[in-house]
Structures are given as C-alpha cells and as structure tokens.
Amino acid sequence: MTTSPPVPRTGWTGADPYAAALRAGHGPLFLRRTDGWLLPLDIERWCARADPVDRSVLDRCEGAVLDVGCGPGRLVAELATRGRTVLGIDVSAAAVDHTVRLGGQALRRSVFEPLPGEGRWGTVLLMDGNVGIGGDPRVLLGRVAQLLAPGGLLIAETAPVDVDERADVHLTDAREAVGAPFRWARLGTPALLRYARGWEPEAQWETGGRRFAALRDRSASSSAEPPKSTAVISSQRAR
Numbered sequence: 001m002t003t004s005p006p007v008p009r010t011g012w013t014g015a016d017p018y019a020a021a022l023r024a025g026h027g028p029l030f031l032r033r034t035d036g037w038l039l040p041l042d043i044e045r046w047c048a049r050a051d052p053v054d055r056s057v058l059d060r061c062e063g064a065v066l067d068v069g070c071g072p073g074r075l076v077a078e079l080a081t082r083g084r085t086v087l088g089i090d091v092s093a094a095a096v097d098h099t100v101r102l103g104g105q106a107l108r109r110s111v112f113e114p115l116p117g118e119g120r121w122g123t124v125l126l127m128d129g130n131v132g133i134g135g136d137p138r139v140l141l142g143r144v145a146q147l148l149a150p151g152g153l154l155i156a157e158t159a160p161v162d163v164d165e166r167a168d169v170h171l172t173d174a175r176e177a178v179g180a181p182f183r184w185a186r187l188g189t190p191a192l193l194r195y196a197r198g199w200e201p202e203a204q205w206e207t208g209g210r211r212f213a214a215l216r217d218r219s220a221s222s223s224a225e226p227p228k229s230t231a232v233i234s235s236q237r238a239r
Contacts, residue, residue: 017173019094022047022072031169031184032177039169039186046071046128047098050078053208054127058082060203060214062153063122068111068144069130073099080104089115111143120149126156135166135183137195145198145217154199154215156192160206164191189213 021029025047030038045051050058058079070076070088076099079086088099088106099106109115111133124144126133134140144154169184170177187195189204192213199215206212 017178018092018171021173022092022094022098028174030172030174032172033167033169034181038172038174042128046074048074050074051208053210054078056207057127057155057157057212060153060155061123061125063149064117064120065123065125066115066117066121066147067125067127069126069128069133070099070104070106071095071128073102073104073106075125075127076104076106077102087116111140111147115147118147121147121152122149123153123155124148126154128157129159129186131156131158131187131192132185135185137185137187137192141195141199148217150217152217153202154217156213156215158189158192158211158213159186160188160209160211162188162190164188164194 017029021027021041021043025044027041027043029041029043031041032038054075055078058075061079061084064085065079065087067076067079067086067088070090071092072095073088076086076088080103086105088096088104089109089111090096090099090106091108091110093108096106096108107115124147126140126144131137131140141154148154163186166183166185168181170179170181172178189211192215193201196215198218200218201213202216203214204212
C-alpha cells in the first residue's frame with residue numbers, strides 16, 4: 001500500500017502581525033530563523049497594485065491561472081481585470097479577504113489541500129518567494145504537477161542569490177515571534193532547477209532586481225477543459 005507524503009506545515013494561519021500588516025499596507029514584518037537571522041517581507045509591494053515587473057510576468061501566463069500563496073491579491077486582481085480565469089489561494093484569512101475586496105476570486109486553502117480544478121490549470125504561480133512553501137521543494141513541485149493540466153506552466157519567483165536552504169522560521173514584527181515555527185525554503189534558480197525532475201525548463205530571467213523561472217510539465221497535452229470561473233471557482237468562494 002502506498003502512502004502520501006506528510007502535508008508540510010505552512011505557517012501563517014494564525015499570524016496576527018501578518019493580518020495587521022496587510023490591513024495597514026506596510027511592515028515591518030520578517031521571517032525569523034532560529035539563529036535570529038531575519039528575512040524582510042515586502043508588505044508594501046504586496047499590498048500595492050501589480051507593478052511593471054509583475055505585469056511582465058503575468059503576460060507569460062497561459063490558460064486558467066492558480067496563484068498559490070496569493071497574499072493580498074494584487075496578481076489575482078490584475079489578471080481578473082484582463083478577463084482571465086484566475087483563483088488565488090492562501091492560508092491567511094486576511095489575505096483572502098483583501099483579495100476579494102480587490103475584486104479577485106480567492107479561497108482560504110493550503111496548496112496541499114483539495115483544490116478546485118485539479119489537473120486542469122494552465123498556469124500555477126509561485127511568486128514572492130512562495131517556492132519555499134512547506135520547506136520541501138520536491139514535495140511542492142510534485143503537488144504543483146498534480147494541479148496543472150498536462151503540459152501546463154509553472155512560473156516561480158526565486159531568490160535573487162544562488163541559495164538552497166531549508167529552515168524553521170517564525171513570523172515576527174521584529175519585537176517577538178508569533179506562533180509555532182514552520183518549515184520554509186529559500187531557493188535560487190539553480191537550486192529550483194535541480195529539484196525540477198519531470199519538468200522542462202522553459203525560461204529564466206531577471207528584471208527589476210527580481211528573478212524568475214518558467215518550467216513546463218513534461219506530460220503530454222490533454223483535451224481536459226480548463227476550469228470555469230463560474231462553475232468551479234465562484235461556487236467555492238471563501239466564506
């Protein structure tokens with residue numbers, strides 16, 4: 001009998017400083033490792049509208065788009081204004097609420113939970129460092145492959161330096177850590193490509209000081225219908 005890998009802990013769910021930062025539209029907010037090292041989170045950019053770098057990335061999206069770890073929803077909102085079928089998911093209720101207020105569709109859901117349209121998404125986004133979700137890149141990439149239609153596209157934002165690390169982190173506003181620690185990963189593009197077995201590297205680029213990689217699922221094309229925004233998404237809008 002086969003068993004599924006354990007679902008990684010993704011953190012964020014009960015993180016009041018994160019919700020407060022989203023409401024305020026600014027930090028400071030950090031991920032803090034157990035050794036005290038701080039990774040600043042760019043709350044101001046996340047809460048703003050999509051910028052030119054974001055829009056250039058979204059130009060590459062194909063078919064229906066799933067934004068994993070959508071945060072306050074700037075990318076979901078931008079794609080929605082383009083008339084694209086798009087769904088954001090996030091474990092933070094504050095992030096989902098913010099996305100919906102911007103006019104986007106969003107669910108409070110982990111990527112490792114059942115999701116609408118599995119196996120039919122044309123593009124999955126892992127932006128803003130979300131390639132680190134769960135702390136195990138191989139598990140996350142395997143899950144993304146389940147979500148994509150055969151031959152679908154993953155667009156990931158990687159670290160601006162060549163790094164490959166996993167660590168237990170806390171969310172913190174620099175005064176105190178909040179909640180239980182959770183696993184997180186930081187990957188540069190070379191590290192992501194090392195873990196991407198079963199994927200075809202399609203593009204790597206840097207713009208505006210940010211780095212990205214596009215990977216295509218190697219499965220053969222399918223005739224499956226893409227997810228429908230009315231039938232699949234809005235019927236499961238976050239409560």
